Amino acid sequence: MESPSAASRCRRRLPLPPVLLLRLGWLFSALCLRPGHGLHTVNTVYGDTIILPCHLEIPNDLMFGKWKYEIANKPSEFIAFRSATKKNVQYDDVPEYKDRINLSENYTLSINNARISDEKKFVCMLVTEENVFEQPTIVKVFKQPSQPEIVSRAEFLETEQIKMLGQCVAKDGYPQGSLIWFKNGVVMQPVDGTVIIYEQTNVDKASGLYTLVSSLEYKATKDDTDVQFTCTVTYFGPAGQETIRSEPVVFDIHYPTERxxxxxxxxxxxxxxxxxxxxxxxxxxxxxxxxxxxxxxxxxxxxxxxxxxxxxxxxxxxxxxxxxxxxxxxxxxxxxxxxxYLDLSLIPNGEVVKQIGEALPVSCTISSSRNATISWLKDNARLRSIPSFSSLQYQDAGNYICETTLQEVEGLKKRQILTLIVQGKPQIKMSKRTSTDGSYKTVACHVEGFPKPAVQWTSTGGVINKAKETKYINGKFTSKVRIAPEENVTLTCIAENQLERTVNSLNVSAISIPDSEDLEEKTDDNRENVSDQAKLIVGIVVGLLLAALVAGVAYWVCMKKSKEVSGEHEKEAAQNIQNLPRSASKHVDKDLGNIEENKKLEENNHKSEA
Known part of the structure; x- marks a missing residue:
């Protein structure tokens, strides 16, 4: 394009009439131009409408305006014309812009559906009778590429072996961008033998859009397990440089067994x-x-x-x-x-029958993988020591359990049971006692034995069926009968179990005859009163202690009066001795009779035991 001075010189060399100048102006407008206000640039997104303002002040003597585009090393191409006087618009027959352009009244050019081929220099021309004014505008077209995607991915990566990881592809972008690989967000740079990157650019001939391909070969390590690989495409848009990142990809890393x-x-x-x-x-x-x-x-x-x-x-x-x-x-x-393991051996075990007085050695031993302790139970009550039987008694009978447990091993517990049965022939001892009022006598048959003996009473007059028994505990119980004989009788106690039958008898005097039974009865009564007397003595002692606290204040008074009271008591005691009843002598005789009868009872007991 020529400078303003050159354009003036051009016009001076053509001294032509105005009409002719107008016609020739169209012909030489490409060479002899009047410049505008500088170069403008319009950034457009691919597919949008390109808006190209003229950027020239419309002169009053404007005849018409035109738009053309220029391509390097090619002649200019006019595409649109608008008359200022006739108000009509004409579009040149340019196939590339057919039905795509529009020229407004203010000479703004619009191009629909922007293409890559629209990236050119467009020139707005305003023509008067004397001048031709031009204003160029550069059109830049941008196309955002697709989100990059990692394709042709390897099924897995192997350590110590370089392998094609995949290809990063970003399609249909303009202008050409660039691809970058990342591992856990860190840029991957080429490394010999470890990271190899190949880049490839494909251009669609019809659209002019770029498809970028970046291939990555990679030698993985065990540390790449769960590592995220991504890639980005960096491109230029209307607002400047921008970046789009791919979706992350995680690869299965194969490595040999080391342990x-x-x-x-x-x-x-x-x-x-x-x-x-x-x-x-x-x-x-x-x-x-x-x-x-x-x-x-x-x-x-x-x-x-x-x-x-x-x-x-x-x-x-x-x-x-x-x-x-x-x-x-x-x-x-x-x-x-x-x-x-845990083994337990109880000897003997199960049901064991022994006779009273016999010895029974018992042993409980264990064998285990760890130390274990033994515990004993009898009838579900824990024993403090190991049972030992040198002379069996009825109270030794029962269920004995020997058990052991390994505390460190859940559920490892063993136990064995010994059911001990102590048997014995019936043993009998008899006794008698007269009631307090002397109206009847109670004769008791004390029985020992196992199995429990059955007891039968007989007398001189026949069988007695009104006997009462105490509880059978540890092989012992007592059978009692109550009688009021009018004359002397003999009572017989018969005890029998599976082992033997034992018989014992006792002579009982009539109720009306005083005998040694009264002495025995009183003796028993005295024994029963021992506890009551003990309680009375305790009460008296406590009372005396309490009274001592009060008596201490008047001690000297009590001492004086005690002498007078003492004399009176001595007289009273002497008088009581003289007045003793004659019945006391009778009790002495009765006690002597009871002594003789007790001797006979002891002799009968010794005979039954023999």
């Missing part, structure tokens, strides 16, 4: 006899090995199987070292398994 581990799968911390256990063998490689060799104690050859091996109903001989290895036996691991 083998064997473990016991069990819901319990310890193993006891009868449990089922499962051995698990695993390797730390990826993918993990699927087959292993299990070395089982007592098995001559290893067992080839999957990662699990089950042991059912284990016994104590299953304790030992268990191993597993890879099938090539290159890596191996071992574990010690202890199968806990």
């Amino acid at each position: 083998v581990k064997i473990e016991v799968i069990s819901q319990k911390n310890t193993i006891k006899e009868g449990d089922n256990i499962t051995l698990k063998c695993s390797g730390n490689g990826n993918p993990p090995p699927q087959e292993f060799l299990f070395y089982i104690p007592g098995e001559p050859e290893p067992i080839r199987t999957s990662s699990l091996y089950a042991l059912i109903d284990v016994r104590r001989n299953a304790s030992g070292e268990y191993r597993c290895s890879l099938t090539d036996e290159s890596l191996m691991d071992s574990i010690i398994i202890t199968v806990h």
